[in-house]
Amino acid sequence: MQQPTIRPLGDTFGAEVIDLDLTQPIEADTVNELNQALLDNLVLVIRDQDLTAQQFRDGIANFGDPMLQHRVAFRIPECPDVSRVINREKMRPASMWHTDHTNHEEPPKATILYARKLPAEGGDTCFSDMYAGLDLLSAESREKIQDMVTINNMEPDNPTYAAEDRNEFDSGVPHPMVRTHPETGKKALYFHVTKALEIEGMETEKVRPFLDGLLEEAIKPENTLRHHWTMGDVVIVDNRCAMHRADPNYDQAEERLLWRVILKGDKPV
Numbered sequence: 143m144q145q146p147t148i149r150p151l152g153d154t155f156g157a158e159v160i161d162l163d164l165t166q167p168i169e170a171d172t173v174n175e176l177n178q179a180l181l182d183n184l185v186l187v188i189r190d191q192d193l194t195a196q197q198f199r200d201g202i203a204n205f206g207d208p209m210l211q212h213r214v215a216f217r218i219p220e221c222p223d224v225s226r227v228i229n230r231e232k233m234r235p236a237s238m239w240h241t242d243h244t245n246h247e248e249p250p251k252a253t254i255l256y257a258r259k260l261p262a263e264g265g266d267t268c269f270s271d272m273y274a275g276l277d278l279l280s281a282e283s284r285e286k287i288q289d290m291v292t293i294n295n296m297e298p299d300n301p302t303y304a305a306e307d308r309n310e311f312d313s314g315v316p317h318p319m320v321r322t323h324p325e326t327g328k329k330a331l332y333f334h335v336t337k338a339l340e341i342e343g344m345e346t347e348k349v350r351p352f353l354d355g356l357l358e359e360a361i362k363p364e365n366t367l368r369h370h371w372t373m374g375d376v377v378i379v380d381n382r383c384a385m386h387r388a389d390p391n392y393d394q395a396e397e398r399l400l401w402r403v404i405l406k407g408d409k410p411v
């Protein structure tokens with residue numbers, strides 16, 4: 143029986159999990175405890191994993207149902223639920239704050255990343271607590287966004303999307319800007335800054351500056367967590383209440399490769 147230890151990661155939020163092996167069975171009580179820890183901490187870092195793509199996928203399936211990711215070219219052929227996140231093949235580091243796959247009607251509840259190749263220095267992933275982000279907004283901003291609806295598409299200038307991806311997942315999906323978390327019942331700021339190309343009732347050219355302004359208000363050191371990767375780390379983030387970004391501040395001559403699984407989620411409300 144696995145009895146992992148869960149302990150706080152740093153000063154803001156997030157927790158690390160030690161003495162858990164994702165290749166081995168995990169009892170239902172332990173899965174519940176880990177799911178609760180994710181709800182409480184928003185980010186979990188499971189240390190010291192040594193996994194094939196299939197083991198990664200199957201271990202993570204304890205926490206939800208893996209869903210296929212867009213970018214067909216980056217799926218791992220022998221295990222298509224696992225996708226590569228890499229600074230090669232025209233893929234650019236996702237350096238802007240976002241939550242994943244908002245161009246889907248039911249975006250993933252969680253994103254799980256597993257480090258496979260890391261640069262000698264840097265290449266961190268940063269996370270931000272969007273419950274706190276909503277609280278950090280001015281009363282005026284909060285009032286303005288409370289019933290706001292974003293329209294989400296794939297970035298038109300992103301060369302990593304195939305025609306097949308666009309046919310399936312580029313149809314302008316509406317989501318509320320303020321999302322109620324389906325498990326905690328708490329409200330969080332919810333958008334993807336480069337996929338929310340439109341906001342209902344707002345002129346298109348005003349959308350991006352408006353979203354950038356919201357990020358500036360909502361993301362501060364006190365609600366941010368910087369994860370410096372160690373090989374073996376598996377990181378789970380709750381996409382319903384946290385945003386993330388890749389820090390591109392490393393030597394791009396070095397390859398950085400993460401594997402990614404996403405878990406099915408609900409339609410945001």
Ligand SMILES: [Fe+2]
Nearest residue numbers: 236241242386
């Ligand atoms: Fe992402």
